[in-house]
Amino acid sequence: MISTVSQTPSLPLWKAYLGLCKLRVVGAIVFTAIIGMFLAVPGLPPLQETFWGALGIGLAAASAAALNHVYDREIDGKMGRTEDRPLPQAQLTPREANVFALILAAISMLVLTLLVNPLTAVLTFVSLIGYAVIYTRYLKRITIQNIVIGGAAGAAPPVLGWCAVTGGIHPHALLLFLLIFIWTPPHFWPLALAKKDEYRLADMPMLPVIYGDEVTKLHILGYTILLVIFSLLPYLTGMSGLIYLIAALLLGGGFLYHAIRLKRARDNKLAMRTFGYSLLYLAGIFSALLVDHYLPF
Template sequence: MTTAIHPDAGLLRQYLVLTKPRVTQLAVFCAVIGMFLASPGLPPVQILIAATIGIWLLAAAAFAINCLIEFEIDARMLRTARRPTAKGTITPLQVIILSGVVGGAGMLVLYHLVNPLTMWLTFATFIGYALIYTIILKPRTSQNIVIGGLSGAMPPALGWAAVANAVPAEAWLLVLIIFVWTPPHFWALALYREHDYRNAGLPMLPVTHGKDFTRLHILLYTFMLLVITVLPFVIRMSGYMYLSSALILGAIFIGYAYKLYKAYSDELARRTFRYSILYLSLLFMALLIDHWILMSGVAG
């Protein structure tokens, strides 16, 4: 949810709102988990700090560009109408300068203090979200969040690359989990914000195919997600602690999706959306704890 601001709010406060700090925090959290999973022990502190800062800065720059490109759409939506770009309390030039400075700083930090691979992967993610998803996919196809979800799913691979200077299959499996998680997460929001997206002229799934169709696909994706989240155990990337957590968390998610499918309400859609955020956080935390348990067993 966008933080409300007043036209006379300080410039720094307006800049902060444009970077979508809550969304950025979740992305950076997943990247940090990727860093820990890439290391048999604790990742080097310098890499951990530098990569976190660099990825955070580039994510913030991408969100600012997204707000700039969509300022007219945001102005027509209740959820986003108070963004400074939508209200006109900040100029396009100021946003471009913000994104250039913040994004440039992030690239420098990643290149010089982490490794070039992480910088280029993070920059590609920036392009994928800020330009390809925002300009090409979002206004043209109801599958925008499915196709464009790849850029939002990249943080674990970025974190893994920061520590290992490589992106093995295990890292891409984490990307796949977020990629499949994104549609049911976002469509739950789109259901109770359907009028917003209709007024904005965006072809979100509830607008183009109706709420019943969207609810069915949320349910199908949660089943698919449960299957995919078992794969880390199948390939011996994780153990029984993670497996039990994935099954329990996934069953709860399916429960929300099934209730949503059978008897829709805006309140239930909101609860499903909120749970989806908690679900991803707990799932990745379980991966980390399980990783430490396995490493402790190897060390012992």
């Protein structure tokens, strides 16, 4: 098979491979995994498990991202926000992307198994398959609940981080999982709302494509209310203190404000602003957990 990389000579090969990794997404995954590591112990987590755990989880996330590029290459080529990705632009072939993904996955599993612990390796592998295969290849194409169900894979990183430094799973780690799991729909549906026409063109059964704008906005508001309620659990269970509670209420109030404004709007101009705030919310809520962990009162 002849590589088509030469069709875009202006882009170095290493950048094409790097483009498969979705570094922003991987960065968010590693961030929440590291927060899980710090929350798992009363002091500082052990350096070896923290470093190798973050590396292994990050490599697995990059592998899943590369496989996502392979499975979604035809869809990506039909959508404006993804048409510049390496495979639609023929900067790499699907075979090259698959090989790259498998190499990353293999290195990740070796790192986690040999330098962290086997349980973290197994859970990370399950998460990888959940996102790259179950969600990307199947759920995304057959159900409007793809984001809800597929959110489980994206919610795993803090549990993986917790397991990396303790060798087990604690109920508090599952609270972190729950936060991201419930956050995912009101995070992604505003983007789907803003890019509805592109998803329709790609024949993707996203909620706004199948049931329209108003139903989607109602779902966003409903899940945001659920998120605000469930975000109180770390405080109510004694996992965190007042710093986190105040941050959760303020950040949750901001999310509700955006969701309500989006629901009342006659158009979708506020969808991307809501999407942007959801990213700020996730970073803020996990940062608050970390600060509260070391400065409780």
